[in-house]
Amino acid sequence: MLKIDRLTKRRGSALILSDVSFEARRGRVTGFLGPNGAGKSSTLRILLGLDHPTSGTALVDGVRFAALRDPLAKVGAVLDGSGAHRSRTGRAHLNWVAAAGGIPRRRVDEVLELVELSGAARKRVGGYSLGMGRRLALAAALLGDPEALVLDEPINGLDPEGIRWIRTFLRERAAAGHTVLLSSHLMGELSETVDDVVIINRGRVVAQGTLAEITGARRNLEDAFFALTSGSGR
Template sequence: MIEVSHLVKRHGSRAVVDDVSFTATTGRVTGFLGPNGAGKSSTLRILLGLDRAASGTALIGGKPYRSLNRPLLQVGAMLDGPGANKGRTARAHLRWVAQSNAIPSVRVDEVLALTGLQDAARKRIGGFSLGMGQRLGIATALLGDPDILVLDEPTNGLDPDGIRWMRRFLRSLAYAGKAVLVSSHLMSEMEDTADDFVVIAQGRVVASGTRAEVKCVHASLEDAFFALTDEHTEYRAATDYPDSSDGEGQR
């Protein structure tokens, strides 16, 4: 389980993460949703030991990430894509990561097959499409067969076929009993993927719960999201449009 409790992170006098609390449990996909600048990435970086909080805790299996022994066996993560040297092949990258945590090399071929990259194993990563890069990031996260996965925008930039593949794959991980935490800004996609949701805006959790609980009276998760975060978004929807009858804009 992932447990985030009363987490606070400040940049100067501004709280970018402000008393954030939530859990992500085994056998379920948890969508971590919010507009740009909401504090999603900062929260995930603290959870994965890449940044420090001013106060509060972020625990993986009851422990801070920095205290985990061979962390890839307990949590797999993808932040900012695969994070791989573009001059390496997919297999070389995975072997290097596996060796860092004493993971048997046989696991490399297993995760290549799981993510559909076996035919690209000897291809240099610099020649990968965006979708292949995202799959490589997932393969890297799965190397240690961890019970917990933390993925930041895994569908970012994917075409419809890639998004459908990612949705099904994330669901399969949850069915296998893993806890999957997915940060995203694609509301409609998360509505088809996640079981539980945490919505954050300006560093604070504004809603959390199951799909039904977060949607509440709204027709869709997207409608609920905008109702919850509208005052915090970078782009506000226009409410008044020029009257086309006045001839403006007509040729």
Template sequence: MRAAGGDGHPGPVIELNGLTKRHGGKVAVDDVSFTASPGRVTGFLGPNGAGKSSTLRVLLGLDVPDAGTALVGGRPYRKLRNPLRTVGSLLDGGGAHGSRSGRAHLTWLAVSNGIPRSRVEEVLDLVGLADVAGRRVSTYSLGTGRRLGLAAALLGDPEVLVLDEPVNGLDPEGIRWIRRFLRAYAAEGRTVLLSSHLMGETAGTADDLVVIDAGRVVARGTVPEVVGGHASLEDAFFALTEERGR
């Protein structure tokens, strides 16, 4: 499901054009446009409340936009034939019932989406949860719960990963692991869209950046392009948002 550009090279797989979403009288996402391409990690960066999660919820078909489009492989998420096999996603908040074990949760997802049960053990090993997979989800720490969410995202071996704050609750070893994992995943020609408010971590993981503030995109480009003449991405970020706030 890698879209091809006019020159024969892979083109954008994720495309947002003029996306706008309101919650009541508040504009959460304001005319947002950007792309994410195969073989690259695209960092979606902004402070809490900037509109990152609202954007991802529209992209993943959980909310309906007020204007604009959000496409994966040229289609809205709701029109994908096999969503779990196409897009793996991890959003804030758990989707697993606390009384179930991690293994039972993944098995239910696999069976309901026509994915072989053998894939459950593969992803448990992949994210380092094999030893605790039999425990109830309610006993998991925040970091362990994020690993279970990542396992669910990987269950269908998707071409696209959309992750919202994936390192939330992880210890330094876990953060280092996920950075390496995402880099390797993109190196296979897959598309990774990584939402975060952690600038240092995003700068060390992403190839491309989209910076959003107060619902609007304030910068996009490669990491060096966004950093520009600043000493760090953090300095560039605050310069961008302070300039917008004037």
């Protein structure tokens, strides 16, 4: 389980996060939703030990990320692109990541198959489409067979086929008992993906609950999101 508890972050006089609390549980896809600049990426960076909070905690199974004994087996994350050099092949990039993490090379073939990228493994990353790059980044995150996936804006810029593929993959991952936490500012594409919803705006959580609880009598998640972030309430 991923637990964010009363997280506050200040940069100088700017309040980036204010008392943010929520959980992402096993076997469920949790959507962390909000407009650009709402505080989503800041929260995820703190969760992954890439930044420090002013106060509050962000824990993976009760432990800070930096204190995990085997972090790659606990959390796989994609925050900013694939991280692969354009001149490398997809397979070479994954081999490098696996070697750095002490992961057997045979796992590279397994994750390439999982993300349906085996046929492009020997192609240079510079020739990948946006969707292929997203799959390569996901493959790297899966190398440690992590219990949880943390993805920042995984569907941004994808075509409909790419969105369908990532939706199916994440649903299957959750059905297998894993934790999935994804952030996004795109509401319309997520109604068929998430089980639980956390909506953040201007650094504060304005609503959280199951998808049904958040949408309520409104027609869809996009309508609910607009009403909540525009200050009209639920």
